[in-house]
Amino acid sequence: MSWAVWITGPPGSGKSVIARAVAERLRAEGEDVRVLELDEIRRVITPAPTYSDAEREAVYRALVYVGARLVEAGIPVIFDATAHRRAWRELARAALPSFAEVQLHCPLEVCRRREATRPRGMAPAGIYARAAQPGARVPGVNVEYEVARAPELRIDTTTHSVDAAADAVVDEIRQRFLDGAPSRPHRPDHEKTRELLLEDGSPEQKEIGRRARRYAASLLDLASGQRRRTGPSFAEERERMVKWQIAERGIRDPAVLAAMRRIPREAFVAPGQADRAYEDRPLPIGAGQTISQPYIVAVMTEALGLRPGDRVLEIGTGSGYAAAVLAMIAAEVYTIERIESLAASAGRRLHDLGYANVHVRHGDGSLGWPEHAPYDAIVVTAGGPDVPPSLLRQLTVGGRLV
Numbered sequence: 001m002s003w004a005v006w007i008t009g010p011p012g013s014g015k016s017v018i019a020r021a022v023a024e025r026l027r028a029e030g031e032d033v034r035v036l037e038l039d040e041i042r043r044v045i046t047p048a049p050t051y052s053d054a055e056r057e058a059v060y061r062a063l064v065y066v067g068a069r070l071v072e073a074g075i076p077v078i079f080d081a082t083a084h085r086r087a088w089r090e091l092a093r094a095a096l097p098s099f100a101e102v103q104l105h106c107p108l109e110v111c112r113r114r115e116a117t118r119p120r121g122m123a124p125a126g127i128y129a130r131a132a133q134p135g136a137r138v139p140g141v142n143v144e145y146e147v148a149r150a151p152e153l154r155i156d157t158t159t160h161s162v163d164a165a166a167d168a169v170v171d172e173i174r175q176r177f178l179d180g181a182p183s184r185p186h187r188p189d190h191e192k193t194r195e196l197l198l199e200d201g202s203p204e205q206k207e208i209g210r211r212a213r214r215y216a217a218s219l220l221d222l223a224s225g226q227r228r229r230t231g232p233s234f235a236e237e238r239e240r241m242v243k244w245q246i247a248e249r250g251i252r253d254p255a256v257l258a259a260m261r262r263i264p265r266e267a268f269v270a271p272g273q274a275d276r277a278y279e280d281r282p283l284p285i286g287a288g289q290t291i292s293q294p295y296i297v298a299v300m301t302e303a304l305g306l307r308p309g310d311r312v313l314e315i316g317t318g319s320g321y322a323a324a325v326l327a328m329i330a331a332e333v334y335t336i337e338r339i340e341s342l343a344a345s346a347g348r349r350l351h352d353l354g355y356a357n358v359h360v361r362h363g364d365g366s367l368g369w370p371e372h373a374p375y376d377a378i379v380v381t382a383g384g385p386d387v388p389p390s391l392l393r394q395l396t397v398g399g400r401l402v
Contacts, residue, residue, distance in 0.1 A: 002070075002071045002072075002073075002074045002075060002076050002077075002097070002098065003071070003076050003077075003097070003098035003099070003100070003173070003176070003177040004067055004071050004076070004077040004078075004079065004092065004096045004098065004099050004100075005022075005077070005078050005079070005099075005100045005101070005102060005169070005172075005173060006078075006079040006081070006083070006089050006092055006099070006100075006101050006102065007019050007022075007078065007079065007080055007102045007104065007169070008079075008081065008082065008083050008089060008101065008102065008103060008104065008148065009082070009103065009104030009105070009106060009157070010082060010084075010106065010108065010111050010139055010140040010145050011082060011111060011115050011127045011128065011138070011139065011140070012106070012110070012111030012112065012113075012114040012115035012118070012127075012128070013104040013105070013106040013111055013114075013157055014104055014106065014114070014157040014162065014165065015080050015081070015082070015104060016037060016039075016080050017162050018104070018155075018157075018162060018165045018166055018169065019035050019037070019078050019080040020035065021162055021163065021165075021166035022078060022166045022169045022170055022173075023035045023078060025166060025167075025170050026076075026170065026173070027235065027236070031076060031178075032075060032076070032223075032233065032235075033075075033076045033077070033078060034070055034075050034076070034077050034078070034219070034223075035077075035078045035080055036063060036066060036067055036070075036077055036078065036079050036080065036081070037080040037081075038059070038060075038063055038079075038080065038081035038082070040262060040328070041062075041063060041066065041212075041215065042059065043327065043328065043357060044211060044215050044354040044355065044356055045059065045062055045208050045211040045212050045215060045354075045356070046059060046208060047331070047332070047356045047357035048331075051137060053137075054201075054202060054204065054205060055204060055205075055208070057198070057205070058197075058198050058201060058204070058205035058208040058209065059208060060081070060083055060085075060088040060091070061088075061091065061196045061197060061198055061209075062196070062197060062208050062209060062211075062212035063079065063081060063212075064088070064091050064092045064095055064096075064196050065196040065197055065209075065212050065213075065216065066212055066215060066216045066219070067079060067092065067096065068092075068095050068096055068196070069216040069219075069220060070216070070219060070220070070223075071096055071097065071098075073220055073223065075223055076177075077096075079092065082139050082145070084139035084140070084143060084144065084145040084146060085146055086146035086147075086148065086149070089101055089148065091196070095196065098176070098177055100151075100152040100153070100172060100173070100176055100177075101148050101151040101152055101153075102151060102152065102153045102154075102155065102169055102172070103147060103148040103151040103153070103154045103155070104155055104156075104157050104165075105147075105154060105155065105156045105157065105158075106156070106157045106158055107158065108140055108141070110158055111128070111140070112128045115127055115128050116128065116129070125307075125308055128141065152172060152176070153168065153169065153172045155168055155169075197209030197212060197213070211354060211356060214352070214354050215354040218352060218353045218354055234264065234266050234274075234277070234278075237277070237278040238260075238261060238264075238265065238278060239261065240278070241260070241265075241278040241280075241294055242257055242260050242261050245280050245294050245295050246260060246294060246295055246298045249295055251295075251298045251299065251302055252302075253301075253302045255306065255328075255329045256298055256301050256302045256325075256329070257298075258328070259301070259325045259328035259329055260294065260297070260298055260325060262328060263321065263324045263325055263328065264353075265277040265278060265291075265294065265321060266278075267349065267353060268285075268291055268319040268320055268321035268324070268349065269283050269285065269291055269319065270283070270284060270285050270286055278294070280293060280294070280295065281293055282296075285318060285319045285342070286341070286342070286345075287339045287341055287342055289318055289339065289342060290318070291318055291319045291321050292318070292321070292322060292381065297321065297322045297325055298325075300322070300379055300381070300402050301322070301325055301326060301329070301379075303400075303402045304326075304377040304379055304400050304402055305377070305400055306326070306329045306330050306376075306377060307330075307376070308329065308330070308331065309330075309331050310329075310330040310331060310376035310377055311330065311331060311332045311334070311372070311374075311375050311376050312326050312330045312332070312333045312334070312375060312376065312377045312378070312379065313333075313334050313335075313336075313368060313369055313372075313373075313375040313377075313378045313379075313391075313394065314326060314333060314334070314335035314336070314378075314379050314381065315335075315336055315365035315366075315368075315378070315379070315380040315381060315382055315391070316335075316336075316337065316338075316365060316380065316381035316382035317335040317336065317337035317342065317343055317346045317360055318337065318342060318346065318381065319342070319345075319346055319349070320335070320346035320347075320349050320350045320355075320358070320360070322379070322381060323335045323346070323350065323355070323358050323360075324350060324353070324355050324358065326358075326379070327350075327355050327357050327358045330357075330376075330377070331357065332357050332359070332372075333357060333358045333359065334359045334361070334369045334372050334375070335358060335359070335360055335361070336360075336361050336362075336363050336364075336365040336368075336369060337360065337361070337362055337363075337365075338362070338363070338364060338365060338382075339362075340362045343360055343361065343362035344362070346360055347360035359372075365380070365382060366384065366388040366390065366391070367388070367390050368388070368390050368391050368393075368394045369394075370390070370394060373393075373394035374394055374395060374396040374399065375394055375395060375396065375399060376395075376396050376399050376400070377399060377400045377401070377402070378391055378394065378395060378399070378400075378401045378402075379401075379402045380401070380402070387401065
């Protein structure tokens with residue numbers, strides 16, 4: 001039986017860290033659960049967000065749509081999203097079979113302190129600091145955060161540790177959905193699921209819907225491939241890769257670790273190589289080239305010191321894997337590949353997987369991509385006798401080149 005749980009609360013209340021802890025516990029018990037983190041999905045469906053009311057309406061509807069598609073396919077979902085309007089969470093309740101809402105409580109001042117000091121990840125930095133800017137719409141400050149009227153579970157994150165909160169959520173999930181207790185499931189309405197996407201809305205809303213459909217399809221394709229496998233799932237192999245090949249070797253940047261936990265490396269290797277995707281080595285991708293060893297991708301990405309608003313130039317696209325990692329952290333990634341067949345396949349792959357903030361070009365990487373300069377960071381994954389002066393000219397003042 002599939003199900004969905006929405007963990008809601010103001011920014012800084014602890015949603016993401018609790019959602020990840022819940023997912024880890026359930027996966028250890030054999031549950032193939034998917035966390036839908038809105039800040040991660042936004043990078044795909046709104047690569048240049050405006051946070052307007054119309055955009056937010058389309059984004060939250062898209063989030064519910066993606067969750068509904070996964071649940072319909074038998075994949076349990078944990079929503080990790082503020083959803084300051086109660087109506088968005090109620091939309092999920094109406095659309096999804098076997099739904100529960102977890103309301104996190106945390107005083108605004110505590111949320112402010114946490115948000116200002118938390119590690120970089122998918123969420124934009126300085127949310128509360130922007131509340132004083134003209135036109136700001138920060139939930140709980142400029143706009144009301146509407147607390148759930150009758151959530152299945154309430155947790156005060158000032159009195160519960162992350163472990164205690166995660167244990168409470170897992171217990172609720174077990175009792176409602178996993179241990180045979182009655183749960184009042186209902187049949188999903190597939191037509192209403194499609195209607196979530198505001199296909200008759202504004203051009204901006206239609207584009208968000210189009211990207212959400214593509215993103216959901218990519219998740220379902222990956223899940224289908226994993227279910228045909230025997231042995232550990234790709235998600236389990238990915239987690240082991242991050243732990244033993246990357247974190248244990250000294251990579252500490254939370255944004256880099258989070259990105260590499262999310263990118264499906266199996267989608268970037270050559271046909272027939274998916275079962276080797278998480279080995280500690282480069283793998284052939286055709287045209288005499290390889291996809292880099294995961295640790296090397298992590299080292300180079302960490303060395304760039306990326307910030308969420310950065311514009312990045314990559315020289316040497318290859319399969320597109322490193323560009324996808326960069327795209328989970330930076331705002332825009334421009335990547336150049338000298339081998340035309342690889343540039344074409346990487347472009348298609350990144351497009352199909354929904355990495356809308358990655359731009360691929362076939363050409364001579366030593367010339368850079370001056371039309372979109374300057375760049376906050378440039379990463380060169382191909383060898384050369386020296387650093388081309390053209391690349392240095394395309395860096396911002398204080399920019400980083402690796």
